[in-house]
Amino acid sequence: MRAVGIILAGGNSRKMQELTEKRAVAAMPIATSYRAIDFALSNMTNSKIQKVAVLTQYNARSLNEHLNSSKWWNFGRKQGGLYVFTPTITSDNGYWYRGTADAIYQNLDFLKKCHEPYVVITSGDAVYKLDYNKVLEYHIAKKADITVVVKELSENEDATRYGTVRMNESARIEEFEEKPMIAHSQTVSTGIYVMRRRQLIDLIERCAEEERHDFVNDILIRYKNLKKIYGYKISNYWSNISTVDAYYKTNMDFLKPEVRDYFFKQLPEIYSKVSDLPPAKYNPGAVVKNSLVGSGSIINGTIENSVIFKKVYVGNNCVIKNSIILNDVYLGDNTYIENCIVESRDTIRANTRHIGENGVKVVVEKNERYAL
Structure with a gap:
């Protein structure tokens, strides 16, 4: 594919209470045999993205152990591969990642050495299936600067823990609020973005010069009137697990036959590191x-x-x-x-x-x- 993948898995959610005291959110177990990050990794390999960087930080030991071999997701035979980056102390930098934009900035050499023209950025804490090729085709057709994958929540779901967006008739994003006190829209960002690699490097370098560190606030919201930012709406199952209640609900969803069938039996598959254990x-x-x-x-x-x-x-x-x-x-x-x-x-x-x-x-x- 013509894109390189970046998975932001360095965050830690206090809303997960004791569950994230010893592991990152992206390493949370899902549906008996998966970890949360498996869904993003599987979507990458199913979309034929062969070069993927995972940016880890908080409580990364469990996550790093899970990612110790790229073979489970079929990355990087002779080209590409799975790269795991943690914060590194250098002569120029003594900081941990101070935000999502800063995490990308501290690993900008990875992007500069890539040759793929596009970048797919996603989080490691959501359960979903998505063909990123379709998002990229949409991105190119719209001649967008940035494409944000969005999801329409039902009326009874709480949208205030997400970034909410409003789009015009052509799906261009006109309003973007990050975790608003009161949600004026039930259309939320899923934390999946597509953009040109060269443009991402320019925007990240500009953020670093201005001491700005957050991808959503300092790029998406700040540039929404200057850049052409479009929304790509998905309708299939998508769930973010960053709170205890959301994590509980997501696992309980797998007790529904239609959800089990969607993830366990329908192609493309979701892959995970296999442990050799006898049946129950x-x-x-x-x-x-x-x-x-x-x-x-x-x-x-x-x-x-x-x-x-x-x-x-x-x-x-x-x-x-x-x-x-x-x-x-x-x-x-x-x-x-x-x-x-x-x-x-x-x-x-x-x-x-x-x-x-x-x-x-x-x-x-x-x-x-x-x-x-």
Whole structure:
């Protein structure tokens, strides 16, 4: 393809509470066998983008481990490849990434050495499928300076945690508000952008000269009247996971047959790093209703409307309802979990009850099971 990919995976969301204390948002597990960044990476390789840079920063260890080989997403056989960049101290720069534009600026050499005429920029914290070729064709047809992929939310969804846009009849963006107090539009930016590589380099260098560091505020919003910025509207499934409630809802969406069919059975596929684990084991007396259970798990109790990730042990007489149990959790006998997200590598002691009464409860047991 005629584009190079950049995935912005360095952010950390406080709205994820304890879930991002030890991992980046882009490394959050999704639907038993994926990480959030897998969706952006799979879309890149399915769009025949062979050169992709992932910009990481906060709590990057888990994410870097996941990205330790590009073979899972079929990048870079002889040309291109998967590049992982973290902030680097140089003689000119002693900063962490101070924003999304600054993250690109600190790795501008990568873009300058590329030969592809276009750049696809996306975040690593959204669950979706998209052919970036179609966005690029639209971008060229419109003779746009920047194309922003947008999504129309339903009336009951909260648009204030996104950038909201208003477009005219020709789909040119006339108004762009980043995380407004009151949303005047239900059309939101998905954080996916297409533009010419040379123009991106110029805009990023200008931002750096003016000590501006944010891509949305300092490029999209600042230049919306000077540059031709168009919106490309998508209608298929798209979900951002940057809050606890959104993360919970996204995983629960995979319990719907149509969502499972869309991601698991319809082409193009979503790829991920494969771990060699045996299939889930259901012992006599186990009851599982409308749930996803990851490989390597052993189930003894009752599970309803829940997502159980890999290597989870569910003890005798346990009841799990409307909950997400992350990787490598041990649930002791007679445990009751409802409306919760249980953090990975937890040991939930026998005869314990955890119920999320006012929304989703994040359960973190700081135990000594993994003591050195």
